[in-house]
Amino acid sequence: MAAASNFVASCGCQMRIGASIRVRDSCSSSVDSLNPNRRIRVLARREGKGQFDQLCINNSKRKLSQNMRCLCTDMALVNQRVLQEHAISKPTGLLGYELVQGNLVQWNSFMDKSVPDPPTCVLLHGILGSRKNWGSFAKRLAEEFPLWQFLLVDLRCHGDSASIKKSGPHTVSSAALDVLKLVGQLRLTPRVLVGHSFGGKVALSMVEQAAKPLARPVRVWVLDATPGKVRAGGDGEDHPGELISFLRNMPYQVPSKQEVVDSLVHQGFSLEVARWVVTNLRRNAQQNFSWIFDLNGIADMYESYEKTNLWEIVENVPRGVHINFLKAERSLHRWALEDLQRIHAAEELASDEGAGVQMHVLEDAGHWVHADNPDGLFRILSSTFRIETTLRGIRGG
Missing domain, CATH: 3.40.50.1820 (Alpha/Beta hydrolase fold, catalytic domain)
Incomplete structure (x- = not known):
């Protein structure tokens, strides 16, 4: 594969932080x-x-x-x-x-x-x-x-x-x-x-x-x-395939992250994994939350895995x-x-x-x-x- 092109990846920008910032x-x-x-x-x-x-x-x-x-x-x-x-x-x-x-x-x-x-x-x-x-x-x-x-x-x-x-x-x-x-x-x-x-x-x-x-x-x-x-799965751990399937059946938009966490825990997934999954929710223009990933594509990827x-x-x-x-x-x-x-x-x-x-x-x-x-x-x-x-x-x- 050619190691490519004139594509621009970055400026030559130097970062010097003088104070703690977020x-x-x-x-x-x-x-x-x-x-x-x-x-x-x-x-x-x-x-x-x-x-x-x-x-x-x-x-x-x-x-x-x-x-x-x-x-x-x-x-x-x-x-x-x-x-x-x-x-x-x-x-x-x-x-x-x-x-x-x-x-x-x-x-x-x-x-x-x-x-x-x-x-x-x-x-x-x-x-x-x-x-x-x-x-x-x-x-x-x-x-x-x-x-x-x-x-x-x-x-x-x-x-x-x-x-x-x-x-x-x-x-x-x-x-x-x-x-x-x-x-x-x-x-x-x-x-x-x-x-x-x-x-x-x-x-x-x-x-x-x-x-x-x-x-x-x-x-x-x-x-x-x-x-x-x-x-994957076993010994009480979450099974990724089951998690993907459950998420695909949820609404694309949800009013809050906590609602998704509660639903996942109620379904038997661990609290740690539930909290991690909702980091993939982003607030949209309607002030709800929607997923930032393509769950259908991810289901195919996991099957390939x-x-x-x-x-x-x-x-x-x-x-x-x-x-x-x-x-x-x-x-x-x-x-x-x-x-x-x-x-x-x-x-x-x-x-x-x-x-x-x-x-x-x-x-x-x-x-x-x-x-x-x-x-x-x-x-x-x-x-x-x-x-x-x-x-x-x-x-x-």
Whole structure:
């Protein structure tokens, strides 16, 4: 796949926060209360509008200005300084995304194509999630590894990508191809792919489908998912398929989030999952709430997730690819003994072929690894960024 085009991904906007602030914009991209010492950039694409807003923060007056338009970024937090470039037409159907950059990253897509992009990690959410699931975790990584940038993606039918009409079928494979096209259009060459649950299979499918724009070496993290049969639900946990089915039978518009929470709990779903699901409700013009995802498309995606078998790429790992599986300690039903044995067998085989497969266990965590034990997950993932930084011979992090 060509690593693309003249597409404009971002301004060269530097963020320097002098005080703790909270920002919320009309397209629901958000920045939480920020550490006064934090210095990162967050660049985000607006939800399928074909146009990008630029939010400017003047730290001395703390006023928000939305009166500047450009086609390069929809959210840039800056300190009285915005570097603008010429607007360039963009391809249609681009996924919603955010690019979180460490403070030593000096790159944007306007640069000469001969200038290498900084090491990039792509973070992919699971079914019924969004790129927001990775927001705070990505910012933490960017602080620890300031030479890296982190691309957070809304997969098709989810978040800001739900308003983009994608042709079917809605599958693991098509979701992976969407992300490959996105990184190509942004002129990025990912060094690390991290996917949770459904996103883990998407990451594996990306490796299966393309040599470029994936780098060699590339490190893949599959968080609490196996390459083949999906064993979801059990031990009192919520079954995603049942949850999707229940949500599809609810009205598209609801008067309050609490009403949805109550309905889900009454149906037997956990309070934690009910509260998480309603983060996908957004207030509409009628002052009701409506879903920001395409539930019909998501139902197809989940069916594909259950059926897709990617053992072939794990048992025949391409040279220069290292696949890491992370099993949540309390997520027992998802991992059959045969899965673990097969992964351990692949470990030995891959090491003989100049590739790698490795199994990890995250203690004190259920399926929602980045919420249950973010510190433990951070420690495990950090090794990858340190190794890659050393291999590339760059300082920092």
